[in-house]
Amino acid sequence: MNRSETTRSFTMATWLGWQVESNWTDPFLFAIYVIIKPLASAAILVVMYSIITGGAYESPLFPYIYLGNAFYTYVGAVMAGVSWAVIDDREHYKTLKYMYIAPINIPFYWLGRGVSRFLIGTVAVIVILTAGVLFLNVPLDLTQVNWGLFIVSLLLGVTMLAMMGLILASITLMVAHHFFLIGEAVAGALYLFSGAIFPLEVLPAWLRPIGYAMPITYWLELMRRSLIGDVAQAFPTLAQYSNLQLLGILLGLTVIFAVASVFTFRWCDYRARELGLIDRVSNY
Amino acid sequence: MQANPSLALSASQKVTGWRLFLKTIVARAYPRVIGQQREKSWIFFDIFLPMLGVAAYVYVYRAIGAPEEYVGFVVMGGAMTSFWMNVLWSMSSQLYWEKEQGNLALYIIAPNSMMAVLLGMAVGGLFATTLRAAVIIVAGSLMFNVTYAVASFTQLLLVFFLAMTALYGMGMMSASLFLLLSREAWHISNLAQEPIYLVSGFYFPIKSLNFWVAAAASIIPLTLGLDAMRQLIFPSGALLGFLSVKVEIAVLIVLCVLFLTAAKFLLDYMEKLAIREGRLTESRR
Amino acid sequence: MTHFAIETKDLSRIYKIRGNKKEKQIRKELVALENVNLTVERGELFGLLGPNGAGKTTLIKILTTLLAPTSGWARVAGYDVTQHPNLVRPRINMVSGGESSGYGLLTVRENLWMFSQFYGMPSKEANQRIVELLKMVGLEDRIHTKSSDLSTGLRQKMNIVRGFLTDPEVLFLDEPTLGLDVGAARDVRKLIRTWVDTSPLPSGEGKGEGRRTLLLTTHYMVEAEELCDRVAIINKGRVLACDTPANLKRNLQRDAIFEIETSPLNGLTSQILQDQPEVKKAALTDIEGGARLELILKEEAALASVINILTQKEIKVKRLTKREPTLEDVFMDLVGQKMEEVEKEEAPHAG
Numbered sequence: 037m038n039r040s041e042t043t044r045s046f047t048m049a050t051w052l053g054w055q056v057e058s059n060w061t062d063p064f065l066f067a068i069y070v071i072i073k074p075l076a077s078a079a080i081l082v083v084m085y086s087i088i089t090g091g092a093y094e095s096p097l098f099p100y101i102y103l104g105n106a107f108y109t110y111v112g113a114v115m116a117g118v119s120w121a122v123i124d125d126r127e128h129y130k131t132l133k134y135m136y137i138a139p140i141n142i143p144f145y146w147l148g149r150g151v152s153r154f155l156i157g158t159v160a161v162i163v164i165l166t167a168g169v170l171f172l173n174v175p176l177d178l179t180q181v182n183w184g185l186f187i188v189s190l191l192l193g194v195t196m197l198a199m200m201g202l203i204l205a206s207i208t209l210m211v212a213h214h215f216f217l218i219g220e221a222v223a224g225a226l227y228l229f230s231g232a233i234f235p236l237e238v239l240p241a242w243l244r245p246i247g248y249a250m251p252i253t254y255w256l257e258l259m260r261r262s263l264i265g266d267v268a269q270a271f272p273t274l275a276q277y278s279n280l281q282l283l284g285i286l287l288g289l290t291v292i293f294a295v296a297s298v299f300t301f302r303w304c305d306y307r308a309r310e311l312g313l314i315d316r317v318s319n320y
Numbered sequence: 321m322q323a324n325p326s327l328a329l330s331a332s333q334k335v336t337g338w339r340l341f342l343k344t345i346v347a348r349a350y351p352r353v354i355g356q357q358r359e360k361s362w363i364f365f366d367i368f369l370p371m372l373g374v375a376a377y378v379y380v381y382r383a384i385g386a387p388e389e390y391v392g393f394v395v396m397g398g399a400m401t402s403f404w405m406n407v408l409w410s411m412s413s414q415l416y417w418e419k420e421q422g423n424l425a426l427y428i429i430a431p432n433s434m435m436a437v438l439l440g441m442a443v444g445g446l447f448a449t450t451l452r453a454a455v456i457i458v459a460g461s462l463m464f465n466v467t468y469a470v471a472s473f474t475q476l477l478l479v480f481f482l483a484m485t486a487l488y489g490m491g492m493m494s495a496s497l498f499l500l501l502s503r504e505a506w507h508i509s510n511l512a513q514e515p516i517y518l519v520s521g522f523y524f525p526i527k528s529l530n531f532w533v534a535a536a537a538s539i540i541p542l543t544l545g546l547d548a549m550r551q552l553i554f555p556s557g558a559l560l561g562f563l564s565v566k567v568e569i570a571v572l573i574v575l576c577v578l579f580l581t582a583a584k585f586l587l588d589y590m591e592k593l594a595i596r597e598g599r600l601t602e603s604r605r
Numbered sequence: 606m607t608h609f610a611i612e613t614k615d616l617s618r619i620y621k622i623r624g625n626k627k628e629k630q631i632r633k634e635l636v637a638l639e640n641v642n643l644t645v646e647r648g649e650l651f652g653l654l655g656p657n658g659a660g661k662t663t664l665i666k667i668l669t670t671l672l673a674p675t676s677g678w679a680r681v682a683g684y685d686v687t688q689h690p691n692l693v694r695p696r697i698n699m700v701s702g703g704e705s706s707g708y709g710l711l712t713v714r715e716n717l718w719m720f721s722q723f724y725g726m727p728s729k730e731a732n733q734r735i736v737e738l739l740k741m742v743g744l745e746d747r748i749h750t751k752s753s754d755l756s757t758g759l760r761q762k763m764n765i766v767r768g769f770l771t772d773p774e775v776l777f778l779d780e781p782t783l784g785l786d787v788g789a790a791r792d793v794r795k796l797i798r799t800w801v802d803t804s805p806l807p808s809g810e811g812k813g814e815g816r817r818t819l820l821l822t823t824h825y826m827v828e829a830e831e832l833c834d835r836v837a838i839i840n841k842g843r844v845l846a847c848d849t850p851a852n853l854k855r856n857l858q859r860d861a862i863f864e865i866e867t868s869p870l871n872g873l874t875s876q877i878l879q880d881q882p883e884v885k886k887a888a889l890t891d892i893e894g895g896a897r898l899e900l901i902l903k904e905e906a907a908l909a910s911v912i913n914i915l916t917q918k919e920i921k922v923k924r925l926t927k928r929e930p931t932l933e934d935v936f937m938d939l940v941g942q943k944m945e946e947v948e949k950e951e952a953p954h955a956g
Contacts, residue, residue, distance in 0.1 A: 060503040060504050060507060061504060061507070069507060069511055072511060072515060073510070073511055073513070073514050073515070074514075076514035076515040076517070076518045077514045077518075079518050080514070080517055080518045080522075080523055080524075081380065083518070083524055083528060083529070084377070084380060084381065084384075084386075084523055084524050085380075085384055086528075087386075087524055087525075087528045088381065088384045088385065088386040088387075088390070089384055089385075097383065097384060101380065101383075101384075127417075128417075128420060210361075211359075211361045211365070212355070212358075212359035212361060212362075212710070214359070214361070214362045214365065214366065215409040215410040215413070215414060215445065216362075216365065216366055216405060216409050218365045221365045221366065221369040221370060221373075222365075222369060224369060224370065224372070224373035224376075225368075225369035225370070225372035225373050226372075227372075227373055227376040228372045228373065228375050228376040228379070229372075232376075233376065233379075233380050233383075234376075234379045234380050234382070234383035235383065238379045238382050238383045239379060312754075316709060316753050317421070317705065317709045317753060318355075318359065318709055318710055318753065319417050319421065319708070319709070320351045320352060320354070320355030320356075320359075320708050320709075320710045320711075333726070333727055333730060334695070334724060334725040334726055334727075335725040335727070336695070336725055339725065340725040343722045343723075343725055344722060344723055346722065347718075347719045347720075347722030347723060348719070350711075350715070350718075350719055351708040351710065351711050351715070351719065354710065354711060354715065355708065355710045355711075358710050359710065421705055421706060422701070422704045422705055422706040423706050423707070423708075425669075425671055425699075425706075426699075426706055426720065426723075427723065428670070428671060429669045429670055429671060429694055429697065429698070429699055430694060430720070430723035430724055430771075431691070431694040431695035431723075431724060431725070432723040432724070432725075437723075592673075595670070595671060595672055595673045595687075595690075596673040598618075598620060598666075598672050598673075600671050600672070601666060601671055601672070
């Protein structure tokens with residue numbers, strides 16, 4: 037039976053993405069590679085926090101920062117994964133043109149290419165959370181977790197991140213191959229507005245609206261609430277919203293981003309073809 | 321096609337030695353400079369966005385009620401990440417792309433020095449890198465009211481110069497790996513971002529780390545460079561310094577000599593090894 | 606100083622082939638070159654002719670200091686390529702067919718200028734020379750075009766200009782006309798010949814001294830035949846013959862070479878024909894509506910036995926031509942197969 041174009045594009049890209057990501061080394065080195073980067077990121081924040089507070093891990097702010105940062109791993113992973121596939125295919129493997137002329141759905145192909153980074157990100161998140169519980173008193177009790185909320189929020193959040201990744205991938209079509217990773221640059225910048233590592237109140241009033249417009253803000257709040265409800269609610273930022281309201285807002289913003297991603301892809305795709313950028317090699 | 325009686329050029333007109341070294345640096349910097357001029361999107365992705373990323377770390381300190389000097393530390397560290405990124409991505413990893421594109425073989429068969437090619441890449445990216453560092457410092461200082469009290473401009477310049485020399489020497493050493501490896505080395509570069517931010521104290525004084533961890537991290541020139549610069553720039557810097565500035569300058573001088581010598585040796589050695597193993601022209605993607 | 610521009614002695618290269626994860630334990634070895642002994646005089650335009658995967662590119666890599674031999678030695682411009690790469694490099698340059706070197710964001714002039722600087726050329730002269738050379742290959746109107754906007758053929762012309770630009774003593778061209786159309790390939794061949802014939806080195810006396818040398822690899826017989834002073838025929842890493850094209854063909858002069866177009870072969874194989882005592886070599890190729898037989902016969906009279914076999918197998922002869930030997934026939938005589946047949950068999954190992 038012929039699978040639909042969308043499924044075929046996605047599964048094939050998932051397989052390809054996994055090969056590209058993982059087959060450069062043996063499994064042991066790969067496992068270390070997968071966890072060391074996000075663990076180091078988390079450790080930077082832990083050290084910053086412990087220097088200033090003298091190790092006051094019992095304060096609700098610590099799990100706030102720790103969990104926000106842990107789940108933010110997904111933002112970098114998905115955004116960088118999806119957008120990097122464009123550069124990698126275009127400039128390195130020089131296969132983007134062949135993907136374009138194949139009977140596949142390009143956005144779903146890109147999303148598939150991001151899956152491997154998502155899976156790697158998942159391992160990293162689990163390792164970070166485990167380290168937090170074991171060594172840093174993060175009050176995560178698996179019996180107290182609101183699993184329903186967690187799973188729904190995670191699925192919705194991943195969809196939202198995929199849409200954001202798609203927007204970035206579409207823009208990447210128009211951008212030259214610079215020596216840095218634009219996915220990581222964007223994820224690094226959004227760190228500021230997503231309430232990941234500090235409540236939005238800390239931002240100056242004129243910057244806060246950007247944070248409120250970002251779906252990541254609501255998603256991270258939901259992740260914190262589902263895992264350690266009471267601690268998460270200790271901060272006023274989104275305290276007035278119920279879980280359901282937050283889910284509603286996240287869903288609404290996800291839909292908006294999904295629509296935006298469709299239009300962005302169409303426009304960038306049109307412009308890239310008009311300017312002949314699909315098969316260019318712009319490394320310098 | 322037109323006939324041309326002579327296609328020859330007198331060989332004596334070609335320069336060698338240090339003149340060739342300089343010419344090579346300029347020539348390899350050229351595509352970088354021109355590329356940046358023709359594809360300006362880097363200004364958004366490599367200047368504006370990193371500035372926001374640095375601001376995030378400032379607000380973490382604000383959120384946990386850190387003393388104001390830590391804000392200055394972050395701004396300073398954030399600015400210096402530019403140079404680390406330049407070494408990692410625009411110099412070391414760039415060789416991976418050169419290999420894949422077929423340029424590496426042409427660099428090798430030319431009579432130029434590989435060190436000059438690598439320096440050319442770095443110098444070409446230096447405008448963007450310095451701009452990124454400057455924007456982070458200026459914007460960060462204005463936004464967060466960072467106050468500076470420079471103890472000694474001479475020492476500050478000396479530390480910066482030594483740290484950069486040692487850093488680029490270290491970058492050239494790691495670049496030699498790329499002559500032999502392909503994708504693996506690219507992933508190693510990718511891995512050397514956050515862990516280095518952590519142990520080199522980009523966002524906090526390394527004195528806060530265990531002494532031996534800080535001492536081990538001092539092998540990365542930015543660790544002591546950054547520590548010494550913080551000591552020289554901020555009023556409370558000296559209190560939070562890892563070692564005294566003079567000791568740090570001495571270590572940096574040692575690192576400069578060590579890394580530049582090792583880079584020359586390693587580049588020659590790795591080139592020979594790669595030629596023997598047939599790795600210079602292979603594409604293992 | 607030796608008067609050879611290129612000299613190799615018992616040159617061999619063995620590649621270790623790494624398998625995928627499952628085959629990790631199995632390390633295969635591929636002999637890319639085996640005891641290659643070659644001498645190329647200064648001032649010669651020397652061709653390496655062989656099918657894909659014959660070892661031509663490996664030999665060029667060794668001669669251009671990019672790859673070390675497993676055993677044996679090679680000298681280029683008088684210097685050992687393994688011991689003294691730094692003395693070889695200022696004297697050589699190389700262009701490979703189909704390469705994508707340079708930077709797409711730079712113009713043709715900028716790319717070429719950049720490479721000239723790696724050889725220490727003064728900027729002004731490099732720029733003048735770029736214009737001259739681009740004119741010679743008909744690319745002068747594209748001097749300010751970004752190289753990413755060039756077609757494959759024009760990009761190849763730019764690369765060829767890069768090779769000539771730095772004025773090497775010995776130039777290596779690996780399949781220089783690959784991907785070029787007929788006209789462009791002709792331009793490039795003319796440039797190659799002009800360069801070797803009319804560009805003396807600044808000093809030098811004696812045999813070949815003061816002349817430039819060019820080694821090209823090709824699997825186009827006509828290119829080798831038309832262009833090269835001498836040709837080495839190489840297959841499976843071994844040099845089978847080395848001489849002027851005329852001399853190589855002369856060895857076949859006493860033989861009779863026939864080309865026969867027939868109806869479909871009805872189970873006829875080249876072995877059946879070669880089993881005939883007077884048939885030296887036979888190659889069969891399927892063509893539309895039938896087949897083509899290429900025969901090297903010790904004497905013309907042997908044609909009768911071939912026709913006899915065809916008649917027995919009810920194969921109709923549509924056309925029969927006797928022709929002069931070509932390098933393709935020389936190759937077939939040496940290897941026993943046509944070059945394209947060898948390429949089909951060797952495809953998985955090409956390199």
